[in-house]
Amino acid sequence: xxxILRKRQGDxxxxxxxxxxxxxxxxxxxxxxxxxxxxxxxxxxxxCQIDSRYEIKKAKNGKFYFNIKxxxxxxxxxxxxxxxxxxxxxxxxxxxxxxxxxxxxEES
Numbered sequence: 001x002x003x004i005l006r007k008r009q010g011d012x013x014x015x016x017x018x019x020x021x022x023x024x025x026x027x028x029x030x031x032x033x034x035x036x037x038x039x040x041x042x043x044x045x046x047x048c049q050i051d052s053r054y055e056i057k058k059a060k061n062g063k064f065y066f067n068i069k070x071x072x073x074x075x076x077x078x079x080x081x082x083x084x085x086x087x088x089x090x091x092x093x094x095x096x097x098x099x100x101x102x103x104x105x106e107e108s
Contacts, residue, residue, distance in 0.1 A: 001018060001019065001020045001025075001094070001095075001098040001099060001102040002018075002019055002102050002103050002104075002105055003016055003017070003018050003019075003041055003099075003102050003103065003104045003105070004016060004017050004019060004104075004105055004106075004107050005034070005037055005038070005041070005104055005105070005106045005107065006107050006108070007034070007106070007107070007108040008108075010030075011032065012030035012031055012032045013030070013032075014030065014031040014032070014033065014034055014036070014037035015027070015028050015029070015030045015031065015037065016028045016037055016040065016041050016104075018044065018077070018095065018099055018102060020091075020094060020098070023080075024080050025079060025080065025091050025094070025095060026044060026068065026077040026078065026079055026080075026095065026099075027077065027078055027079075027080070028040050028041075028044075028076070028077055028078075029075070038104075040076055040077075041104060043070050043076040044068055044076050044077045044099065045099055045100045045102070046100075047068050047069065047070055047071070047076060048068055048077075048095050048096055048099045048100070049096060049100065053068055053069050053070070053071075054066050054067070054068060054069075054092060055067040055068075055069060055075075056088070059081060061081070063081035063082060063083060064081070064082045064083075064084065064085050064087070064088040065078065065079045065080065065081050065082065065088065066078075066079045066088060066092065067079075079091065
């Protein structure tokens with residue numbers, strides 16, 4: 001697993017994704033500064049270890065996804081869609097195990 005810190009053009013150019021074997025598992029909102037994006041990454045790494053910080057959802061299309069929330073209730077990461085609840089739960093376990101030590105790579 002790795003974290004990709006992205007920089008694009010615009011008012012809020014920074015965002016990040018947690019990827020596993022090329023597949024995005026978690027994506028962020030956009031941030032105005034690199035330091036804010038890095039704080040968001042650290043928040044995901046910290047909060048992904050706490051079961052109560054996961055908000056499990058089912059989309060209108062029937063697919064599953066989850067949000068990871070900080071202690072203040074703010075969403076710090078949102079997963080991609082999963083076809084089954086089992087796939088989603090497996091991704092959560094992988095994130096719990098590997099995200100805290102995932103290296104960060106910058107991409108622009």
